[in-house]
Amino acid sequence: MYKTIRRRLCSSALLVMCVCGVLVQGGVSAHAEADSELGAVLSLTSGRSVVVEVKNGKVQSEVGRNADSSTYFSLASVSKTLTATLVLKLAEQKKxxxxxxxxxxxxxxxxxxxxxxxxxxxxxxFLNHATGMASHNFKAVSAGKTSYQEYAELAATLTPSSQVGKYLYSNDNYVLLTLLIEKVAKLKFESAAWRMVWQPLGVPGGYLNTTTHATQVLGGSGAWMSSARDIAVLFNALNPQTPGKKILSAPWLQKMHEVRYSSEYRNGLRYLKGRWGHTGSLSRARTAVVVGNGGTIYVVLSQGATPESSDKLFNGLAAIDSRRKEK
Incomplete structure (x- = not known):
């Protein structure tokens, strides 16, 4: 049984639904249908998890298992969207x-x-995973590397394993971009993210997790921690079609969404099921963000090892948006 959340968690001992801070016995609410749809996606996950729907900067609905929209989770590869945003911002600044x-x-x-x-x-x-490099983060860990700087240095000595210019998803690309950001911005990755993205957006944003062997080598390719609420703010800031604060100018937002190499991956954004966002899988973390056709943003963050592929979460969120569009 999952608990539906509105601004605060309900007690797990009560079979109640919490709507806008008011406890409603039996789970009857105007949000019941939306909560049920989000709950179906939540049921795909295991462990501490949350599924959130955000529109116009406001949480419309959220369901969670021992978590809510302000709970911090590992973003896994959704971190790459933040990293790409920083690279494009530095490019916009002509750095x-x-x-x-x-x-x-x-x-x-x-x-x-x-x-x-x-x-x-x-x-x-590198932004588009078109270098021909495979991922070598597990090799970095097994080789005793303990930082993303060391992983990047290892990646720089390796040879592309596939045809250059063809799409091949790789953490190597984004750990090298992490170093690029630090070199050009003259700031550590966390500080650059705060000054260039989170502070302008007016949200805490999160931090880089270096507490495990898996995350300490990943840097901006997969080690960022944040909340569903803050991630929704970031993705809204990258949507040229919605109002609100934007990190990039209109021309650079357009560049971010342009096809450079593969239509399914565009400068830190995944395009699937006619929608865009990103997914992530890392050890016991599964994440997905979907930006709907009307600008609604759906986020699922989970501290669990299921489903096997986070694409299943993306597809579930995209299906919700499709049903909303049909109504």
Missing amino acids: INLESSIETYLPEIFPPSTTDALGVQPVWA
């Missing part, structure tokens, strides 16, 4: 040329060779 090779900005970790298959690729390729 990064996205057409330039990444070794232009990180010469200290790339071999001094004009034929290096990874370092000569443009920043755009």
Whole structure:
């Protein structure tokens, strides 16, 4: 049994529904249908979890299992959207040329060779997982690496395993972008995220989790912690179609959503089921964010090992949005 949440958690000992701070016996409410749909997605998860629907910056509905919209979770790979936002912001500020090779900005970790298959690729390729690199974060952990800096240095010595220019999802790309941000912004990743994204948006935003072997090497590729409420604010800020505060100017928002290499992955955003957002899976974390066609944002954050693929959560949220559109 999940508990529906409105601004505060209900006691697990009571079979009640909490609506706008008022306890309603028996679970009868005007939000019951929406809560039921979110609850169906929640039922796909295990452990501490929350599913939230946000529109125009306000939480419309949320259901949770020992959590609510302000509870911090690992974002897993949803962290990549934050990282991409920082890279594009630095590009908008003319501090990064996205057409330039990444070794232009990180010469200290790339071999001094004009034929290096990874370092000569443009920043755009890293944003879009088009470098041909596979993920080597598990290799980094098994090799005794204990920081994202060390993982990035390892990744810089490796050779692309697939055809350059083709889509191949890789944590290597975004851990290298983490270092790129720190080098260009002259700030640690956490500080850059706060100053350039969260502070302008007026929300706490979260922090980088370095407490486990899995997360300490990931940096901006998968180690950010935040709440569903704050993540919804970020994704609204990346939506050119909605009102509210934006992190990027209109032309740069358009660039973020443009197809550069693959239509399914665009500069830190996943496009699936006719909608966009991102997904994440990491150890005991499953996450998904879907931006609906009308601007409604759906977020599921879970501290559990199910479902096996977070795409199932994305599809569940996209299905809710489809049903809302049909009504």
